[in-house]
Amino acid sequence: MLPKGGQTETIGALALQDLFAYDPLIRDRRGPAFTEKGIAMIVASRGEIAEGLFGFGKPELPAFLLSGERPTLFDDVMTFMGPLYVEGLRDLLGDEQRLSFNFLTHSHFDHCGAGPFLKRKIGRLQTGAHPLAADTFRKPGAIALIRSLGEDVSFDGLEVDLLLEDGMEIDLGGFAIQVIATPGHTRDSISFYIPELRALIAGEAVGVYDGNRTIHPEYLSSYGDYLHSLEKLAALEPEILMMAHYFTLTGPDARSYIPKSIARTRTFRARIEAYLHEENGDREAVVRRIFREDYRETGAILQEERPYLINLRAKVRAVAENR
Numbered sequence: 001m002l003p004k005g006g007q008t009e010t011i012g013a014l015a016l017q018d019l020f021a022y023d024p025l026i027r028d029r030r031g032p033a034f035t036e037k038g039i040a041m042i043v044a045s046r047g048e049i050a051e052g053l054f055g056f057g058k059p060e061l062p063a064f065l066l067s068g069e070r071p072t073l074f075d076d077v078m079t080f081m082g083p084l085y086v087e088g089l090r091d092l093l094g095d096e097q098r099l100s101f102n103f104l105t106h107s108h109f110d111h112c113g114a115g116p117f118l119k120r121k122i123g124r125l126q127t128g129a130h131p132l133a134a135d136t137f138r139k140p141g142a143i144a145l146i147r148s149l150g151e152d153v154s155f156d157g158l159e160v161d162l163l164l165e166d167g168m169e170i171d172l173g174g175f176a177i178q179v180i181a182t183p184g185h186t187r188d189s190i191s192f193y194i195p196e197l198r199a200l201i202a203g204e205a206v207g208v209y210d211g212n213r214t215i216h217p218e219y220l221s222s223y224g225d226y227l228h229s230l231e232k233l234a235a236l237e238p239e240i241l242m243m244a245h246y247f248t249l250t251g252p253d254a255r256s257y258i259p260k261s262i263a264r265t266r267t268f269r270a271r272i273e274a275y276l277h278e279e280n281g282d283r284e285a286v287v288r289r290i291f292r293e294d295y296r297e298t299g300a301i302l303q304e305e306r307p308y309l310i311n312l313r314a315k316v317r318a319v320a321e322n323r
């Protein structure tokens with residue numbers, strides 16, 4: 001998803017201010033993800049999350065760094081933010097050239113856009129993604145779309161060096177990570193689990209929070225796959241859950257989030273089914289109704305209108321077509 005303000009510094013800062021004003025737990029934008037006493041449990045994805053694990057850049061579009069012997073970046077976000085993330089890597093690693101891997105949760109423009117820039121900057125960097133994502137990055141249509149949704153025109157395809165498949169374990173020196181296929185948001189979605197920290201980087205496979213802490217399911221490619229992926233992730237019972245946008249959850253909040261997300265996913269499907277019935281199968285009428293109720297009336301969705309609607313149509317379609 002593209003969060004509100006994802007494209008410009010000013011709007012991004014405003015959106016974040018609203019969010020931080022909303023909740024005192026995440027008011028300190030500069031602070032570490034954990035307070036010293038470890039009491040903050042839902043925090044902005046910024047600073048040291050656990051030993052060797054960092055969120056950096058902007059919380060609305062965070063990148064995560066696992067700084068073992070082979071430092072690894074998870075999700076490199078949007079094209080025009082590449083230089084900002086190189087700066088962040090320099091701060092955390094001393095020298096950005098130390099970065100070994102760039103692993104991508106999926107092929108959406110706000111999760112992979114700066115990939116080519118990082119490859120040009122860091123000679124030894126190896127990019128890892130699901131084989132379907134590797135295919136997507138070679139398609140002229142996908143390249144054009146990613147290019148058009150960022151401000152920088154330098155996205156020219158992305159060569160994936162490591163094909164990341166379900167069940168793979170990768171030793172990053174000091175840390176091992178597991179690759180878990182979590183399709184449903186997109187067909188190429190994968191999640192990364194760090195058993196030693198019980199930490200999970202799940203992209204949008206677990207849905208997103210709005211400003212009221214309501215979970216919005218994000219099954220764009222398949223409802224059935226999405227639910228199955230959530231059930232796989234729930235079994236991990238993570239202690240740290242790094243979300244695709246804004247938040248990192250820890251402790252009880254991390255443990256209870258995925259079961260809640262499963263319940264919300266089922267409820268949302270039932271609601272779409274009921275609306276489709278009431279609107280005599282008119283999908284666009286259902287989209288308009290949910291847009292009015294969830295987006296307009298709550299004002300809590302942290303995403304621009306256009307991508308929100310594109311995604312909502314995909315969710316209604318997935319239910320209508322029983323995918």
Ligand SMILES: [Zn+2]
Binds near residue numbers: 106108185204
């Ligand atoms: Zn996405």
